[in-house]
Amino acid sequence: MSELRVVPGDLVPPRRERRHLLSVEDLTCDDVDRLLATARSFAVSQERETKKLPTLRGRLVINLFYESSTRTSSSFELAAKRLSADTLNVKSAGSSVEKGESLKDTTLTLSSYDPDLIVVRHPEAGAAGVVAANTRARVVNAGDGKHQHPTQALLDLYTLREAFGRLDGLHIAIVGDVAHSRVARSLVQALRLVGSDVILVGPPTLVPNGLAPVSHDIAAIADADVIYVLRMQKERMLPGASFVPSLREYTARWGITPKRVGAGQRVMHPGPMNRGVELDPRVADSPASLIVDQVRAGLVVRMAVLYDLLTAGPVAVETAVGVA
Amino acid sequence: MLAGPIGRDDVVVRGARVLDPVEGIDAILDVRIDQGVIAQLGERLDTNEHRVIEAPGHTLVPAFVDPHVHLRTPGREDEETIASGTAAAAAGGYCAILAMPNTEPVVDDPETLRGLRTRAETEAHVAVGFLAAITKGQAGEELAELGSLADAGAVGFTDDGRPVVAAGVMRRALQYNAITGRPIAVHCEEQTLTRGGHAHAGAVATELGIGGWPSLGESLMVARDVDLARDTDQHVHLMHLSARESVDHLRRARDLGVRATGEVTPHHLCLTDEAVRTLDPNKKMNPPLRTDDDRSVLIDALRDGTISAVATDHAPHSPEEKEVSFESAPFGVVGLETAFSALYTYLVDPGVLTLEIVLERMSAGPAAIFGLDRPRIAVGAPANLTLLDLAGSWRVRADRLRSRSQNSWLLGERLTGRVTLTIAAGRVAFE
Numbered sequence: 171m172s173e174l175r176v177v178p179g180d181l182v183p184p185r186r187e188r189r190h191l192l193s194v195e196d197l198t199c200d201d202v203d204r205l206l207a208t209a210r211s212f213a214v215s216q217e218r219e220t221k222k223l224p225t226l227r228g229r230l231v232i233n234l235f236y237e238s239s240t241r242t243s244s245s246f247e248l249a250a251k252r253l254s255a256d257t258l259n260v261k262s263a264g265s266s267v268e269k270g271e272s273l274k275d276t277t278l279t280l281s282s283y284d285p286d287l288i289v290v291r292h293p294e295a296g297a298a299g300v301v302a303a304n305t306r307a308r309v310v311n312a313g314d315g316k317h318q319h320p321t322q323a324l325l326d327l328y329t330l331r332e333a334f335g336r337l338d339g340l341h342i343a344i345v346g347d348v349a350h351s352r353v354a355r356s357l358v359q360a361l362r363l364v365g366s367d368v369i370l371v372g373p374p375t376l377v378p379n380g381l382a383p384v385s386h387d388i389a390a391i392a393d394a395d396v397i398y399v400l401r402m403q404k405e406r407m408l409p410g411a412s413f414v415p416s417l418r419e420y421t422a423r424w425g426i427t428p429k430r431v432g433a434g435q436r437v438m439h440p441g442p443m444n445r446g447v448e449l450d451p452r453v454a455d456s457p458a459s460l461i462v463d464q465v466r467a468g469l470v471v472r473m474a475v476l477y478d479l480l481t482a483g484p485v486a487v488e489t490a491v492g493v494a
Numbered sequence: 495m496l497a498g499p500i501g502r503d504d505v506v507v508r509g510a511r512v513l514d515p516v517e518g519i520d521a522i523l524d525v526r527i528d529q530g531v532i533a534q535l536g537e538r539l540d541t542n543e544h545r546v547i548e549a550p551g552h553t554l555v556p557a558f559v560d561p562h563v564h565l566r567t568p569g570r571e572d573e574e575t576i577a578s579g580t581a582a583a584a585a586g587g588y589c590a591i592l593a594m595p596n597t598e599p600v601v602d603d604p605e606t607l608r609g610l611r612t613r614a615e616t617e618a619h620v621a622v623g624f625l626a627a628i629t630k631g632q633a634g635e636e637l638a639e640l641g642s643l644a645d646a647g648a649v650g651f652t653d654d655g656r657p658v659v660a661a662g663v664m665r666r667a668l669q670y671n672a673i674t675g676r677p678i679a680v681h682c683e684e685q686t687l688t689r690g691g692h693a694h695a696g697a698v699a700t701e702l703g704i705g706g707w708p709s710l711g712e713s714l715m716v717a718r719d720v721d722l723a724r725d726t727d728q729h730v731h732l733m734h735l736s737a738r739e740s741v742d743h744l745r746r747a748r749d750l751g752v753r754a755t756g757e758v759t760p761h762h763l764c765l766t767d768e769a770v771r772t773l774d775p776n777k778k779m780n781p782p783l784r785t786d787d788d789r790s791v792l793i794d795a796l797r798d799g800t801i802s803a804v805a806t807d808h809a810p811h812s813p814e815e816k817e818v819s820f821e822s823a824p825f826g827v828v829g830l831e832t833a834f835s836a837l838y839t840y841l842v843d844p845g846v847l848t849l850e851i852v853l854e855r856m857s858a859g860p861a862a863i864f865g866l867d868r869p870r871i872a873v874g875a876p877a878n879l880t881l882l883d884l885a886g887s888w889r890v891r892a893d894r895l896r897s898r899s900q901n902s903w904l905l906g907e908r909l910t911g912r913v914t915l916t917i918a919a920g921r922v923a924f925e
Contacts, residue, residue: 274817295692295704296773296820315821316703317773355703378700411690 189479190309192298193318194359202364206328208474209467216252216470226255229286229480234276234301235312236262236292241441241468242312242321246289249472255480258283273297274304281305286480290314308479319352322440323360325471329464330366330396333436338365343391345371345424346400346448349378349413353440354400358382369394372424375413388424392432396460399426399439399449417447428452436460495649496590496866497614498580498621501921502529503877506541510549510881514556514871515850516858525554527877530920534873547915549881555853556869557589557878557916560830561679561757561860562654562733562805565622567610569598574810574898576610579830580619582808582897584924586830587880587913589869590621590861591808595632596655602627602638604646611647620918623649623864628667628678634659637667644674649864652679654733657715659685664719668726677755677864679731682715682740683781692821694767694782702771704821707782713739720747720754729753731863734807736762736781738791745800755863757805758792760833761903764840765789769903775816775823776903779807796855797847803860804852806833810899827903831895836904838884838911849884881915888912 190196197205215223231250235243243259250257260280262268267276273292277300280288287308290301295317302309313319331337342361348354348370358381361368368382371390378384391397402420414420427450431437437453438460445451454461505527512523512535524539525532560583566574583591593610595601601610607626614622626648630636632655640651651671657680658664664680671678688711693699695706716732720743723730732744735756747754761779766786769777777783795801809826816823829836834856841847861868869878887910892900916924 272814272818292819294819294821295702296775299773300817300819314819316705318703352703355701380697380700 190302191320191475191479192302192309192311194320194323194356194363197320197360197363199363202324202327202360205324205471205474205478206331208477209328209470212470212473212477222252222254224254225477226250226253226480229255230283231255231257231476232280232283232285232288232307233257233259234280234288234290235260236267236290236297237313239291239312241465242291245465245468245472246312249469249476252469253473253476255286255476258285273300277301277304281307287476310475310479313352316350316352317355319356321468321472321475322353323356324475325464325467326357326398326438326440327360327364328467328471329438329460332463332467333460334395340366340396341394342366342396342398343369343371343394344398344400345388345391345426347376347402348372348381348400349376350403351400355381357398373414373420388430391430394435396436396438397426397431399437401440401442402444402447421447424448426450426453428456431458438464440464495647496621496623497611497647498618498919499615499921500530500919503917503921504528504542504544505547505877505917505922506539506544507547507549507554507879507881508539510552510554512554512871513849513853515854516556516868517870517872519871525871525879527917527920530877532871532873532875532877535871547881551883551885552914553882553884554871555880555882556857556871557880557918558587558834558856559860559866559869560588560591560806560808560833561803561864563591563593563808563830564596564810564826565593566810567597568606572898573812576614576617576622577619578896578898579808579810580617580622581924582828582830582895584619584916584918585896585913586832587834587882587916588620588830589878589880589916589918589923590623590866591830592623592625592649592864594652594654595625595627596653600627600632601625602630602632604639604642607643607646607648619923620916623866625650625652625654625679627651628653628658629663632656634663637663637670640667640671641673644676648676649866650677650679650731652681652733654679654681657681657683657685661718661722665722665726668722668728668730671728677729677731679733680715680719681733682712682719684711684714687711687714691782692778693770694784696767696785698767698770702773704770707780709737709739709784709788712737712781713743716740716743720744720752723747723754724750724752727753729755732756734759734762734781734805735792735801736784736788738788741791741795741800745795748800755803756795756801757803757860757863758796758801759805759807760829760836761827762792763789763796763804764836765903770820773820775818775820776827776901776905778820778823778825779827780825793841793846797851802855803863804833804837804856805860806830808897810897811901812899816901827901828895828897828899829902831897832890832902832904832909834882834913835888835909835911839909843910877917877920879917880913882911883914884911886910886912886914
């Protein structure tokens with residue numbers, strides 16, 4: 171999301187100049203700082219009696235969700251509403267998607283309403299890019315397959331910074347089903363960007379090599395400031411694929427129980443939780459848990475993302491940019 | 495075994511560098527073609543009122559043979575037809591292509607095969623050889639009528655698009671196929687390892703969160719099939735090899751005298767899985783693009799002859815099939831019109847492979863695997879010639895492709911080395 175360059179009128183700016191949030195790779199350290207600072211100022215505004223701000227009045231934000239979602243879809247919708255934007259929620263169930271309309275055609279159809287921004291969630295990697303290639307609107311990726319979920323990573327950074335006052339040098343252990351997790355991929359990139367250390371912990375069949383240091387031993391979480399627990403993502407596993415022999419064995423070896431959480435360690439989870447599988451309810455509901463803070467951060471961080479994409483940068487350039 | 499038009503053109507190609515590495519020719523010569531047959535090579539030849547093609551600065555080479563093309567006919571003529579696919583082939587410098595039988599319906603009976611050959615005689619711009627299925631419906635269970643199919647003109651057999659899953663069926667096919675003497679070509683994929691895979695199982699797929707298609711998914715099947723070829727003393731041709739481990743198996747088998755041959759695509763020779771990072775569906779192939787290590791092993795194998803053919807695996811797909819997310823896009827790219835230029839730009843121009851090696855592996859190499867007459871520049875040979883402008887550069891544009899489909903991995907790229915003329919079976923097929 172680097173700043174737009176002002177381009178001489180007779181040159182068509184290259185496509186990447188258009189600002190979307192498709193991946194954490196689109197972000198610089200400065201972007202993260204700016205977004206988190208903006209989110210913090212929105213958090214202050216949310217403590218007032220009148221929570222609604224006029225900032226995006228008259229703008230249209232479309233939420234296009236091809237997968238079920240509670241937290242992400244509700245927080246994007248509320249974020250847009252708190253900024254006075256009009257919102258339109260399109261879900262695949264009950265829409266023309268069920269009649270076989272392609273993602274490209276759905277995007278073209280919705281784009282005819284001249285939205286300023288489209289938030290998209292889709293079960294396939296690269297889907298947000300397909301939307302971005304077929305609309306003049308800004309696009310925010312709210313999760314595409316196992317690929318990316320950049321606003322989740324941002325809200326996790328926000329939560330961490332609020333809890334610890336810093337990000338640099340924090341040590342985070344991400345525990346569980348990394349293989350099927352877009353949250354983990356985005357978060358590992360984001361933590362690397364801000365200078366936190368990461369270790370991935372879990373069964374060899376669910377923790378791929380190559381993203382960050384890996385341990386298969388739950389004892390490796392002992393040094394962490396934060397235990398970031400991932401959900402067992404049964405819906406992303408191929409039918410019949412057996413990644414662990416049983417949930418019972420998984421819980422026994424890698425489940426986060428009160429005994430495994432040390433003094434001063436904090437616990438996070440992107441939700442939705444499988445209580446009693448990857449996370450013991452006693453931990454989830456304990457003071458060590460930052461899970462509710464994460465949900466609260468989701469609203470203000472998404473407000474910041476909408477605000478940043480729709481108000482920053484020399485707007486005049488937009489008209490010179492052709493549809494991709 | 496090939497079906498297509500036979501030409502009787504009278505042409506003189508004047509002043510080109512004539513290069514046929516197999517015949518050992520590399521000289522500035524005129525080439526005279528009488529009635530579609532090469533009649534004379536020499537300096538300042540009489541033109542005999544033939545059509546004269548002035549070609550100084552150009553290179554005249556034996557035309558190319560593509561052992562692996564999907565013509566999508568019958569069944570998906572919206573994506574490619576015999577006419578459009580062979581027009582694309584002619585534009586790419588090919589005088590002959592071999593069509594895969596995984597169409598709708600599958601080419602698994604002699605009548606279907608005869609029908610296609612008849613159509614090719616009238617519709618094709620260059621010669622087409624048709625492979626037939628190994629098993630009925632490519633279902634991997636009952637053998638197709640290999641003998642009758644060979645009699646009807648099948649140049650070989652393959653269940654391409656999928657493996658013959660059961661080793662017992664594959665062994666029986668190889669044993670029985672001794673009566674035809676035509677190669678069995680195999681798509682090596684162990685599907686329990688590749689299910690859900692969309693890109694090479696490596697660092698890039700892990701970072702992107704895309705399902706992995708591991709090298710082992712190919713090499714395990716390569717190992718099985720070369721062992722079956724050894725056991726039955728039959729010829730197995732390994733299609734579109736992508737992984738170092740597969741090359742290891744093929745090289746070892748050939749050293750042991752096993753009748754195993756291999757082919758490799760331009761995209762596996764030119765690209766790595768880094769190309770997948772953009773999630774461009776035109777970088778999605780089966781087998782997938784692999785690492786730089788695999789790529790360099792494939793190049794070495796092509797150079798030393800372990801892999802003796804370049805095959806495009808030209809796989810047309812309609813726009814609506816490819817204008818989707820990477821994960822839901824089908825595998826495959828078109829390649830006939832860009833194969834030579836891609837190899838010249840990526841490998842010959844930078845000095846990785848010699849022009850002679852590339853020319854041999856695009857022409858005599860594949861012809862030998864399938865027992866076809868090799869295109870050659872010699873008096874008395876049918877004119878199968880391609881004229882190249884090695885200094886010419888061009889940009890790959892979707893609206894200029896002759897294929898009905900535009901799913902090229904090279905769209906928008908500028909390539910060096912272009913085909914300016916193709917003479918196929920004595921007939922100017924492209925200029």
